[in-house]
Amino acid sequence: MTTTTQIKTLVVLGADGDLTRRLLLPGLASLLGSDWGDARSIQLLGAGLSDLSDEQWRQRVGDAFGEGGAGPRVSRTAQRSRYRRCDVTSVEELESLLAECDGTPALFFALPPAITARACQALQQLDLPEGTVLAMEKPFGTDLAGARALNQLVGTLVPENQIFRVDHFMGRSDVLNLIGTRFSNRLFEPVWNNQHVESIEIVYDESLALEGRAGYYDKAGALVDMLQSHLLQVMALLMMEPISRIDERDLRDAKGQVLRATRLRGAPREASRRARYTAGTLDGRKLSAYSREPGVDASRRTETLAELTVEVDTWRWSGVPVVLRSGKALGRPRKEAVVTLKPTPHLPTGLLGNDTSDQIVIGFKPAGLALHLDVSGPGDPFDLETVSPSAELEAGDLLAYGEVLAGILDGDPLLAVRGDNAEECWRIVEPVLEAWREDKVPLDTYAAGSSGPSSWS
Numbered sequence: 001m002t003t004t005t006q007i008k009t010l011v012v013l014g015a016d017g018d019l020t021r022r023l024l025l026p027g028l029a030s031l032l033g034s035d036w037g038d039a040r041s042i043q044l045l046g047a048g049l050s051d052l053s054d055e056q057w058r059q060r061v062g063d064a065f066g067e068g069g070a071g072p073r074v075s076r077t078a079q080r081s082r083y084r085r086c087d088v089t090s091v092e093e094l095e096s097l098l099a100e101c102d103g104t105p106a107l108f109f110a111l112p113p114a115i116t117a118r119a120c121q122a123l124q125q126l127d128l129p130e131g132t133v134l135a136m137e138k139p140f141g142t143d144l145a146g147a148r149a150l151n152q153l154v155g156t157l158v159p160e161n162q163i164f165r166v167d168h169f170m171g172r173s174d175v176l177n178l179i180g181t182r183f184s185n186r187l188f189e190p191v192w193n194n195q196h197v198e199s200i201e202i203v204y205d206e207s208l209a210l211e212g213r214a215g216y217y218d219k220a221g222a223l224v225d226m227l228q229s230h231l232l233q234v235m236a237l238l239m240m241e242p243i244s245r246i247d248e249r250d251l252r253d254a255k256g257q258v259l260r261a262t263r264l265r266g267a268p269r270e271a272s273r274r275a276r277y278t279a280g281t282l283d284g285r286k287l288s289a290y291s292r293e294p295g296v297d298a299s300r301r302t303e304t305l306a307e308l309t310v311e312v313d314t315w316r317w318s319g320v321p322v323v324l325r326s327g328k329a330l331g332r333p334r335k336e337a338v339v340t341l342k343p344t345p346h347l348p349t350g351l352l353g354n355d356t357s358d359q360i361v362i363g364f365k366p367a368g369l370a371l372h373l374d375v376s377g378p379g380d381p382f383d384l385e386t387v388s389p390s391a392e393l394e395a396g397d398l399l400a401y402g403e404v405l406a407g408i409l410d411g412d413p414l415l416a417v418r419g420d421n422a423e424e425c426w427r428i429v430e431p432v433l434e435a436w437r438e439d440k441v442p443l444d445t446y447a448a449g450s451s452g453p454s455s456w457s
């Protein structure tokens, strides 16, 4: 179900922050420059603690818009946008901000969870215009109890379908491709179960290091930054039951069913690994150890590489290990979901088999699709070798944040994370967070630029 009121003003709370500049504004520019922008216009109102004049703000918007796509419509929105200095935890200041909105607003909280919660408490004192939409960045809360409390709080402000818990992976065409690939080809569904699948791996290994984000990252770590949010969403799309239609209810119900059935494959000691990078060389660039990065509190023991093995307890998936892994400063970036099939029940005697398993690989950044199959090799036709027919896929027209913003501004929560699903993601990782806090799982190390701890291979 979507809201019927049209959003007229996008209010960015935390407009002076890094996320707004790096992701949100370029995403908005890509949306305004698309067909969507032909039919719709939007007022942009930035709010933050910095003292910025409208002119300074417009300059920032113009620069960030330049990264998402220029064009007259895009520059017009930048030139008309306004900025207000605002303490978002103050009822009076929020009230004046809302009074400046033209028509129904979408409030985008580009803020840490604790400030978002305080801003929502302040909003409880105000009457929000009918149809107001609230959009919140990840992480949604900092643990299960926090996510539950935040869900209750935002639930007092607007109905669930007007709450957009943003996960930009859900706006990425290479991730949404999981739906198209799975459900528009007969090839995959018959083997998409524990009778045929041996294991699943969802990996997002990045060569990016901290990129000046210590203030946020050091408190989150790889597990919360990537697995708790993005990779569990990818897993839910990859493993959900076929849906009847692309609508928010079908899709979010199907994802929820997977998430509710997901548990760690054993105790955290067996089902999780963590590591942190030490000094090394990446793409010819010398990187210092994570612990020596400006803004890092070494005593916090934040991991920069996290791995979890989970299982989805359903008839379809029971017994299949699912490995989720993501890390920073890795020498061999690898961003993909790999479905490994079981060996055939019998290889005809006389056929010299490869001992590799068939695999279906769905690539993210770059988007792609590959199959690894055994076929007759050169020379002796009964001596098999592995081939990998593959296709590179084009990226979608919109940046991920553009896609996500389209949903927010149209009031369609299809790509947003529903409250119950956000809580499930915390429930899944909570035992690991606790075990890591209590140091029950060793913190391994790897050199920046390597492919991870040597003991992991």
Ligand SMILES: O=C1O[C@H](COP(=O)(O)O)[C@@H](O)[C@H](O)[C@H]1O
Pocket (backbone or CB within 6 Å): 206, 208, 225, 226, 365
């Ligand atoms: O949300 C995040 O995602 C990025 C990876 O996503 P991408 O679309 O930029 O490839 C990750 O680098 C960052 O740490 C995390 O906060």
